[in-house]
Amino acid sequence: MVNAWIDDVAEENVDAQIAADKKAAKKIERESHKLEKRLCRNVGQAIVDYNMIEAGDKVMVCLSGGKDSFTMLDLLIKMQQRAPVHFDLIAVNLDQKQPGFPEHILPDYLKKIGIPFHIENQDTYSIVKRVIPEGKTMCSLCSRLRRGILYRVAEELGATKIALGHHRDDMLQTFMLNMFHGGRLKGMPAKLVSDTGKHVVIRPMAYVNEKDIVRWSTQQQHPIIPCSLCGSQENLQRVQVGNMLREWQAKYPGRIENMFSALQHVVPSHLMDHRHHNFKAIQATGVADPDGDKAFDADEFPSASPTSIPEIQVVRL
Ligand code: SF4
Numbered sequence: 001m002v003n004a005w006i007d008d009v010a011e012e013n014v015d016a017q018i019a020a021d022k023k024a025a026k027k028i029e030r031e032s033h034k035l036e037k038r039l040c041r042n043v044g045q046a047i048v049d050y051n052m053i054e055a056g057d058k059v060m061v062c063l064s065g066g067k068d069s070f071t072m073l074d075l076l077i078k079m080q081q082r083a084p085v086h087f088d089l090i091a092v093n094l095d096q097k098q099p100g101f102p103e104h105i106l107p108d109y110l111k112k113i114g115i116p117f118h119i120e121n122q123d124t125y126s127i128v129k130r131v132i133p134e135g136k137t138m139c140s141l142c143s144r145l146r147r148g149i150l151y152r153v154a155e156e157l158g159a160t161k162i163a164l165g166h167h168r169d170d171m172l173q174t175f176m177l178n179m180f181h182g183g184r185l186k187g188m189p190a191k192l193v194s195d196t197g198k199h200v201v202i203r204p205m206a207y208v209n210e211k212d213i214v215r216w217s218t219q220q221q222h223p224i225i226p227c228s229l230c231g232s233q234e235n236l237q238r239v240q241v242g243n244m245l246r247e248w249q250a251k252y253p254g255r256i257e258n259m260f261s262a263l264q265h266v267v268p269s270h271l272m273d274h275r276h277h278n279f280k281a282i283q284a285t286g287v288a289d290p291d292g293d294k295a296f297d298a299d300e301f302p303s304a305s306p307t308s309i310p311e312i313q314v315v316r317l
Contacts, residue, residue: 035215036078042207043075050191052202053161055085059202060159062150063093063117065106065225067217068165072205074220076163077115079204090116090157094149096142097123098230105223120153125230139235154199162194166203168260169210169245175263176241185271187263209256267291 047053061076063069076089093106103119110117124145128138154162166188175187190206193199205213217224249256268276269291 032219035212035219039071039075039208039212039216040078040082042212043079043204046190046204046206047079050202050206052191052204053079053083053085053087055087057087057160058158059087059089059161059163060150060154060157061089061091061163062165063091063106063110064165064227065093065223066165066227067213067222067224068167068170068205070220070222070224071208071213071216072163072165073115074216075208076204077113088116090118090159092118092120092150092153092157094124094146094153095119095121096146096230097121097125099125102225105225109223118153118157120149122149124149128230137235138230142230151194151196151199160200162199162201164201164203165205167205167208167210167213169242169256171203171206171263172245172256172259173238173241175259176245177237180241181237185273 053059059076061069061073063073073089073091080087080089091106091110095101095103107117107119122145124142127145128142132138132141150162153159171188171190175185178184178186188203191200191202194201245256245259271277272279274280
């Protein structure tokens with residue numbers, strides 16, 4: 001009798017667990033569907049806003065083996081399937097011969113998903129090691145060499161666009177770094193002609209936030225290749241700015257979105273670059289203009305809603 005009672009309870013527990021598991025699985029499925037929709041919407045919108053991809057384009061998708069480039073490839077494949085125009089994709093990886101680089105991972109993956117690809121083998125690692133003194137950062141020479149090689153490969157493959165996996169947070173970081181260390185209001189554009197003048201470089205994930213990329217890449221179980229193989233330190237200033245932006249966002253939700261929006265709403269007359277606004281020629285027009293100077297009235301902003309209430313916000317760089 002006692003056993004029957006225990007069995008009943010055990011059965012009920014199992015049933016409850018199954019129901020909870022089903023509910024959790026449904027929730028994960030719903031979230032994953034929402035994530036995919038959001039990512040596709042963001043990428044589609046950026047492609048349209050900047051006319052990134054046109055009919056007949058051959059897009060060279062630069063694949064490093066990191067979460068960003070894997071995600072970009074997935075999203076461009078999805079775009080290709082639903083785009084109103086035909087375009088081709090070719091994934092390209094530059095194997096820089098860093099020690100321990102797992103050569104088989106990307107070819108195996110790309111064969112599995114059935115995407116045309118090209119692996120370019122160039123030992124830039126040895127060049128960088130030979131030229132840069134021990135302990136100095138290797139990234140600037142390394143990326144210069146990589147850029148040159150990728151441009152050449154794009155030409156050889158007949159690619160009309162070069163797609164890079166930078167996302168919204170990379171763009172904001174670059175903007176802040178240029179301001180803090182370069183004294184310029186300059187970001188990372190969604191679309192630009194290369195410095196050689198020969199290629200159009202696009203960043204289809206310009207509107208995508210990094211958190212979504214992390215979620216997507218984890219969900220898809222991308223075979224990530226660690227980016228520390230070269231032994232070079234991550235750019236410390238970029239890391240600091242990234243942390244600063246994340247701290248701001250945690251304290252003031254929406255700040256990153258506002259900053260990104262600011263990059264798309266530039267008002268040259270309210271900055272101080274005479275090359276972009278002819279301040280010397282300014283004359284009173286006699287016509288009211290809401291965007292004109294309001295003299296002593298300070299601009300009004302919606303009140304900040306910090307999650308904590310700091311009296312003074314100290315930002316350590
Ligand atoms: S981290 Fe390594 S591979 Fe990346 S740019 Fe720097 S030196 Fe090159």
